[in-house]
Amino acid sequence: YHDIGKIKRPYFFTENQEAYKNIHDEMEPSLSALVIASHVKEGIELAKKSRLPKDIIDIIAQHHGTNLITYFFHRALKENGSxxxxxxxxxxRYSGPKPQTKEAGIILLADSLEAATRSLTNPTATRIKTLVKEIIQRNLENGQLEECDLTLKDLDKIGDSFSRILTGMFHSRVEYPDEDLIKKLKEEKKKNGNTNKKSAEKNKDKSKKNKRDNQNGSATSQG
Known part of the structure; x- marks a missing residue:
């Protein structure tokens, strides 16, 4: 439920733009940031309207903490030059509050990591593990996890779990042949095996015949 606020303006968000033009290309960075941040407020309103439990509403409010909307902030800096x-x-920045529970802290990390992993061009297990560590460390350093009681030991376990899960989701897999292809390969192998067997038997018979002919020729010479 944490991102239900995106329902109101789905095409302003990257995950919904695959077949559409990026609307942010024609907007000021400040307006883009405002729209992106608004999905939290709109999510809270929708959750309350739908009478979702308070714990869920709180997590919707806290799942970005007071993090910087980095992409549009940097774009604004670039466009403003000096x-x-x-x-x-x-x-x-998102308006917060910062995560107040362990669950909210975990969801903040999960949301950040899932999006960041999707942006990796070659999501190997090593790169994913490095990314997980970087994002956890970044949120620690900017104080996003300081109010949710997650310990360093907790974060180590969470990081290991995220690395394993995200690697399973995004790491390139070996493509195995389908059942029809496997069956075809087995039939060809069997056919080749039978052909080789017949060829071997034929060569064996020919060898025996040559041996008999040689023996007969030798006997004739002696006679």
Missing amino acids: ANDAVAEENY
């Missing part, structure tokens, strides 16, 4: 003082960082 006038970076004109870009107010608070306009590019």
Whole structure:
């Protein structure tokens, strides 16, 4: 339920833009950030309207903490050039609050990691594990997890679990042949085996015949 607020404007979010033009290309970064951040507020409103439990509503409110909407903040800095003082960082942050429970903290990390892993061009197990560590460390350093009672020991276990799960989801797999192809290969192998067997038997018979002919020829010479 954490992202139900995206229902109101689905095509403003990357996961829904595969077949559509990126609408943010024609928008100011500040407006894009405002729309992206609004899915939290709209999610809370929808959850309350649907009478979802308070614990779920709280997690919807907290699942981004007060994190920076990095992409649009950096884009704004780039577009403003030397006038970076004109870009107010608070306009590019989620309103929070920060996660207040372990569950909310885990969902914040899971949401960040799933999106980040999708952006990897070659999601190997090593790269995924490195990414997991980086994102956990980043959220620790910027204080997003300071109010949710997650310990470093918890985060080690969570990181291991995320690495394993995300590797299973995104790591390239070996493509195995389908059943029809396997059956065909077995039939060809059997056919080749029978052909080789017949050829071997034929060569064996020919060898025996040659041996008999040689013996007969030798006997004739002696006579």
